[in-house]
Structures are given as C-alpha cells and as structure tokens.
Amino acid sequence: MNPQRDPVLLEEREALTRYLDSLLQEIPEAPQESESQARTEMPVPAPVKAPPTPPVAEVRTEVPAPVQAPVVEPSQAQSPSPEVGPPEWGRERFQCLGLRLAGLTLAVPLVKLNGIIEMPDEITPMPGHQPWFLGLVRHLDRQVKVVDIARIVLPEGREYAPIEARHVVLMDDSQWGIACEGITEVMTLESDAVRWRSSRGKRPWLAGTVIEQMCAILDVDILARDLATGQWSVSTAPAPARRR
Amino acid sequence: MKQEAKASARGPTAQYVTFRLAEETYAINVMQVQEVLRVSEIAPVPGAPHYVLGIVNLRGNVVTVIDARRRLGLEPREPDDASRVVIIEVSNQVVGILVDSVAEVIELGAAEIEPAPNVGNDESSKYIQGVASRDGELTIVVDLNKLLSEEEWAEMASL
Numbered sequence: 001m002n003p004q005r006d007p008v009l010l011e012e013r014e015a016l017t018r019y020l021d022s023l024l025q026e027i028p029e030a031p032q033e034s035e036s037q038a039r040t041e042m043p044v045p046a047p048v049k050a051p052p053t054p055p056v057a058e059v060r061t062e063v064p065a066p067v068q069a070p071v072v073e074p075s076q077a078q079s080p081s082p083e084v085g086p087p088e089w090g091r092e093r094f095q096c097l098g099l100r101l102a103g104l105t106l107a108v109p110l111v112k113l114n115g116i117i118e119m120p121d122e123i124t125p126m127p128g129h130q131p132w133f134l135g136l137v138r139h140l141d142r143q144v145k146v147v148d149i150a151r152i153v154l155p156e157g158r159e160y161a162p163i164e165a166r167h168v169v170l171m172d173d174s175q176w177g178i179a180c181e182g183i184t185e186v187m188t189l190e191s192d193a194v195r196w197r198s199s200r201g202k203r204p205w206l207a208g209t210v211i212e213q214m215c216a217i218l219d220v221d222i223l224a225r226d227l228a229t230g231q232w233s234v235s236t237a238p239a240p241a242r243r244r
Numbered sequence: 245m246k247q248e249a250k251a252s253a254r255g256p257t258a259q260y261v262t263f264r265l266a267e268e269t270y271a272i273n274v275m276q277v278q279e280v281l282r283v284s285e286i287a288p289v290p291g292a293p294h295y296v297l298g299i300v301n302l303r304g305n306v307v308t309v310i311d312a313r314r315r316l317g318l319e320p321r322e323p324d325d326a327s328r329v330v331i332i333e334v335s336n337q338v339v340g341i342l343v344d345s346v347a348e349v350i351e352l353g354a355a356e357i358e359p360a361p362n363v364g365n366d367e368s369s370k371y372i373q374g375v376a377s378r379d380g381e382l383t384i385v386v387d388l389n390k391l392l393s394e395e396e397w398a399e400m401a402s403l
Contacts, residue, residue, distance in 0.1 A: 122381075124375070124382040136382055138380065138382065143377075
C-alpha cells in the first residue's frame with residue numbers, strides 16, 4: 001500500500017461527509033429518538049447480502065429489473081413533481097445503482113434506469129448549449145443527450161473539474177444519459193433507511209440521502225424534467241474533448 | 245415499389261450542402277447557397293459584432309463575412325487551405341460564412357431530420373433545425389433563417 005494515498009482518502013471522505021451534511025441541512029431536524037429507532041429497527045442490509053456488482057465488462061447489457069419493483073403510474077411518470085417524502089418507487093424496499101462522478105457517489109433507482117453503455121469514442125457536441133450538455137450519442141437508433149451532472153450536483157465551494165467519463169447511464173426512456181466515471185454497486189435499500197427529503201428546496205433532483213452508503217439518491221424524473229428546462233448556475237469551465 | 249415506400253418513409257426530400265466545423269458536420273439547405281469561394285482578403289469592419297470577420301468584394305458587390313465558428317460559440321481558428329466562404333442568401337441579404345471546409349451535397353428526407361435536442365432551453369441554439377444520422381455519424385442541420393436574429397440581420401445590412 002502506498003502510504004501517501006491515505007491523506008487523499010481522508011480528504012475525499014471528509015469532503016463527501018461535508019457534502020452529505022450540506023444536503024441534509026435542508027431537511028427539517030427529525031426527533032433524535034425516532035431517528036435512532038429507525039436505525040435500530042430497519043438496519044441497512046450488510047454489504048455481504050447485497051447483490052453482486054455487475055462487472056464493468058458487461059455494462060452494455062440492460063439493467064435487470066429490480067426485485068419487488070413498485071409499479072409507477074405512467075401519468076405520474078410523465079408529469080413529475082417534487083414530492084414530500086419518498087417517491088413512489090421508494091415506498092418499499094428498492095434497489096439503486098451507485099455511480100461515481102467528481103468524487104461523489106450518487107444512487108439511481110434501478111426502476112428508473114434504461115441501461116448502461118460505455119462512453120463512446122465519439123460524441124457529437126451541439127453548439128450553443130449549456131456546458132453540462134456534452135452532446136449526442138447514437139444508441140439503438142435513438143439520440144441520447146449526454147450530460148455531465150457533476151456541474152449541477154457539486155456542493156458549493158468545490159471546484160469543478162471535468163470528469164473522465166467511462167460510462168453513460170441511460171434514463172427517462174433513454175432520452176438522457178448521465179456521464180459517470182464508474183459504476184460502484186447495486187444497493188438494496190429499505191425505504192426507512194433513507195433520509196428522504198421533506199422539501200426539495202434548491203435541489204429538487206435530490207430524493208434523499210443514505211448515510212450508511214454515503215451517497216445521495218437522485219430523483220430521475222425530476223432530474224430529467226429539470227435538464228430539459230433548467231437554468232442552473234453552474235461552472236462554465238470548458239467541457240473536455242471527447243474524441244479519442 | 246420498395247423504392248417508393250422508402251421514399252415515402254423519408255418524407256419530402258431536399259438537398260443540403262454539408263460543411264465541417266470543429267470536426268463536426270453541418271448541413272444547410274442548398275437553395276440558400278449561391279456559391280462557395282476560397283478565402284481571399286477580408287477587410288475588417290470597425291465596430292462590427294465579434295462574429296463578423298469583415299467584408300469582401302464579390303464581383304463589385306460588398307459581402308459581409310461571418311465566422312461560423314464564432315457565431316456558433318466554437319473555438320475560433322485561423323483559415324487554412326481547406327477553409328471556404330459559403331455565400332448564402334437569407335432574408336433578402338447576401339452574406340458569406342467562413343467554414344473549416346465544404347464537404348458535399350446530400351439529400352435528406354424531412355423524416356430523417358430529428359428535432360433539435362431540447363436541452364436547457366438555450367436561446368443561442370435556436371438555429372439548429374435538427375440532426376440527421378448518416379453512416380453512423382450525426383449531421384447537424386442548421387436553419388440559416390435563424391442563424392441571426394432580426395436585429396442582427398438589420399445590423400448586418402447596415403455594415
């Protein structure tokens with residue numbers, strides 16, 4: 001082991017903890033006793049019980065349907081609105097896929113995923129668009145709009161650096177693709193193990209946080225809606241060249 | 245019969261001149277293209293918008309030349325041997341646009357042009373009519389009528 005890596009790891013962990021803390025600051029304080037009770041009664045499944053992580057080499061395959069996936073009404077999926085408490089898919093046990101980008105781990109509910117593809121060698125940038133819109137890629141006769149959401153989800157005060165995207169996670173009927181640096185694992189979460197946002201505030205795309213896994217859960221429907229119409233105040237650093 | 249069905253699926257067709265900008269392929273309606281010129285001396289115009297390179301003398305007529313890279317928000321670069329000025333007519337005005345190179349004339353069916361991606365509601369991208377997939381690559385179809393706003397066209401006319 002390289003002893004020089006330890007400070008970096010500590011720094012990353014500290015930064016992540018601060019980020020999650022900042023996310024939680026927008027949640028009204030819950031009574032301490034109910035919080036501890038929830039943790040006691042609904043422990044997060046141990047890592048050994050979690051389904052195996054899909055190997056990176058096989059990420060071209062479609063994401064399998066989650067166990068006990070709740071049914072989402074089409075009308076609700078088409079007109080998402082920031083809800084108070086868990087979204088429909090989070091009201092029972094659900095599964096999430098972990099994404100790594102810009103040093104953060106974000107979780108996306110499997111029920112909202114359409115697939116994962118490797119970052120293509122070529123991506124067609126569209127002139128005159130926001131810097132977080134990396135461009136279009138062709139996938140199964142569809143044009144996927146690939147976005148770098150690190151510019152959006154990075155906490156304030158943290159400097160943006162272009163990510164080295166290796167995968168694109170498809171969502172919202174494969175209209176959108178989230179560029180990410182890596183896929184971590186599939187997490188099975190109990191609804192009560194998640195601190196759901198009670199109000200969406202500045203981050204309507206944030207469904208909740210999972211302290212045990214140190215990650216934020218994305219509300220994909222809201223994120224897709226805001227990507228199409230959003231006017232985020234984001235870093236204007238130039239996007240990295242995608243041609244290799 | 246098959247050819248008729250195929251033509252029907254493509255919808256009404258039109259020809260487009262394709263050109264290259266920053267390693268991407270763009271297409272403009274051939275009916276709006278008058279001619280393609282090699283880059284000659286371009287006289288700068290003081291006080292002109294940043295995307296206006298200057299004016300050229302085209303057989304006795306003064307034609308304003310726009311740098312397509314700058315207009316589309318791309319990194320500007322110096323013209324080289326492959327660079328061309330495409331003379332177009334839009335809104336009863338004749339202007340030239342400087343592009344990296346001119347590629348070919350292609351035919352596209354209306355159904356082959358997918359609408360421009362709606363991302364972030366950017367005003368600056370309204371000139372993108374749509375994208376068409378050809379040979380596995382995407383071609384960006386530009387609506388020249390929206391390349392400049394009415395005010396900008398008026399400003400162009402006054403140069």
